[in-house]
Amino acid sequence: MEKIREFYEKYRIYLTRSRVEIAALSMIILCAILVFLLNIPGKGVLNLDDGKIVYDGSLVRGKMNGQGSIIFENGDQYTGDFSNGAFNGKGTFQSKAGWKYEGNFVSGQAEGYGKLTTEQEVVYEGTFKQGVYQQKQ
Numbered sequence: 001m002e003k004i005r006e007f008y009e010k011y012r013i014y015l016t017r018s019r020v021e022i023a024a025l026s027m028i029i030l031c032a033i034l035v036f037l038l039n040i041p042g043k044g045v046l047n048l049d050d051g052k053i054v055y056d057g058s059l060v061r062g063k064m065n066g067q068g069s070i071i072f073e074n075g076d077q078y079t080g081d082f083s084n085g086a087f088n089g090k091g092t093f094q095s096k097a098g099w100k101y102e103g104n105f106v107s108g109q110a111e112g113y114g115k116l117t118t119e120q121e122v123v124y125e126g127t128f129k130q131g132v133y134q135q136k137q
Contacts (some may be wrong), residue, residue, distance in 0.1 A: 041066050049073075057082065080105070103128065 008015075038061055046055040046064070057068015064070070064082040071077045080091020087093070087105035094100050103114020110116075110128035117123050127134045 052073035058066030075096030081089025098119035104112035
């Protein structure tokens with residue numbers, strides 16, 4: 001406590017109200033600039049799970065956000081919109097096994113309108129909910 005008191009006594013002539021206000025305002029502006037700059041999307045490549053998953057696309061704060069494509073170790077790939085690291089928005093998932101889904105995704109699952117084409121070229125087009133095709137009643 002004594003060292004703090006000594007420090008204060010030594011520098012108190014510099015601690016005027018206007019200088020403290022200027023310092024506080026400068027810190028607020030600096031923090032606002034940093035928050036803005038950290039949220040600007042950039043393009044980059046992520047190698048996940050020791051290179052078994054490769055993402056190439058838009059990054060915000062090190063997360064997959066915006067447009068991009070991802071290739072999995074087994075050969076499956078997705079191209080489209082991402083949000084916080086998950087498939088979100090319009091995109092295409094192409095399975096190495098031969099089936100393909102084109103349409104809307106929410107939190108990594110087919111959701112909303114889409115088109116699923118199986119390996120045997122059977123087409124399911126319509127509404128999907130949590131990754132499951134909803135047959136018309």
